[in-house]
Amino acid sequence: MLNEIITKKRREIAMQKSKRPLDQFDKEITRGDFRFSKGIKKNPWALIAECKLASPAKGELCNAYTECELAQIYTANGATALSVHTDQHFKGKLENIKMVKAVTHLPILRKDFIIDAYQIYESRWAGADAILLIAAVLSDEELNEYLEVAATLGLDCLVEVHTLEELLRVQRTSAVLVGINNRDLKTFTTDISNTFALLPYCSSKIVLISESGIKNQEDAKRLQEAGIKGILVGEGLVCAHDIGRMTQEMALCQG
Numbered sequence: 001m002l003n004e005i006i007t008k009k010r011r012e013i014a015m016q017k018s019k020r021p022l023d024q025f026d027k028e029i030t031r032g033d034f035r036f037s038k039g040i041k042k043n044p045w046a047l048i049a050e051c052k053l054a055s056p057a058k059g060e061l062c063n064a065y066t067e068c069e070l071a072q073i074y075t076a077n078g079a080t081a082l083s084v085h086t087d088q089h090f091k092g093k094l095e096n097i098k099m100v101k102a103v104t105h106l107p108i109l110r111k112d113f114i115i116d117a118y119q120i121y122e123s124r125w126a127g128a129d130a131i132l133l134i135a136a137v138l139s140d141e142e143l144n145e146y147l148e149v150a151a152t153l154g155l156d157c158l159v160e161v162h163t164l165e166e167l168l169r170v171q172r173t174s175a176v177l178v179g180i181n182n183r184d185l186k187t188f189t190t191d192i193s194n195t196f197a198l199l200p201y202c203s204s205k206i207v208l209i210s211e212s213g214i215k216n217q218e219d220a221k222r223l224q225e226a227g228i229k230g231i232l233v234g235e236g237l238v239c240a241h242d243i244g245r246m247t248q249e250m251a252l253c254q255g
């Protein structure tokens with residue numbers, strides 16, 4: 001399934017490039033100021049709350065709210081930053097970044113499968129403060145190149161790993177924000193013990209975020225007590241009975 005998603009993404013990027021070549025919007029791009037990583041570092045604990053309406057594994061997750069409404073709930077209830085899906089498999093689109101930006105002061109992570117430098121310029125043009133780089137779908141050369149392109153645009157990168165091999169690869173790059181993904185991208189199953197398993201191999205130089213499969217405050221507390229800096233949560237928030245309350249519980253989880 002991941003291969004299918006990436007194949008579709010390549011086609012989509014080729015189409016975008018022909019419809020809107022980089023030199024057509026290059027001049028409109030303003031440099032970011034790394035406010036995503038700054039916001040995470042200055043807080044003792046960070047909640048990156050995800051505006052997630054659907055997923056490839058589970059289909060529709062939330063039909064009661066739009067991305068903007070979710071962003072407003074998260075902002076009002078103490079999230080540190082927002083994650084906004086722009087890929088079609090999550091019912092996302094690039095315009096969501098601009099729309100969400102209009103209703104929040106929080107920094108925004110563009111959640112997508114970044115496999116071409118073109119998308120990094122596009123992300124900044126759309127107003128993103130950070131992008132996700134998935135080690136599983138990028139070579140070392142691509143990772144280094146994309147980290148460099150993002151840095152020149154003032155964009156942060158959350159670099160996602162799932163295995164020890166990926167973690168060791170990423171720790172040889174300039175990545176500072178590293179996300180341990182608890183979702184196995186081959187089976188789509190989640191298990192937060194993946195974060196605990198990789199923790200002993202993490203360098204003290206990186207800022208660690210645990211991603212996916214975090215269901216409640218208890219999970220958040222366990223991760224915090226283990227020394228994780230923050231969490232990225234989608235389903236655990238959008239499927240909660242009271243999204244605002246769950247946001248507060250996960251955001252205020254100060255041990």
Ligand SMILES: O=C(O)c1ccccc1NCC(=O)[C@H](O)[C@H](O)COP(=O)(O)O
Pocket residue numbers: 050052055056057058111183185188190211212213214232233234235236
């Ligand atoms: O969420 C999925 O089903 C998924 C499937 C295939 C590739 C990536 C996937 N998710 C990646 C995400 O961005 C998640 O939404 C994010 O890590 C939050 O996960 P969760 O808290 O478990 O919703």
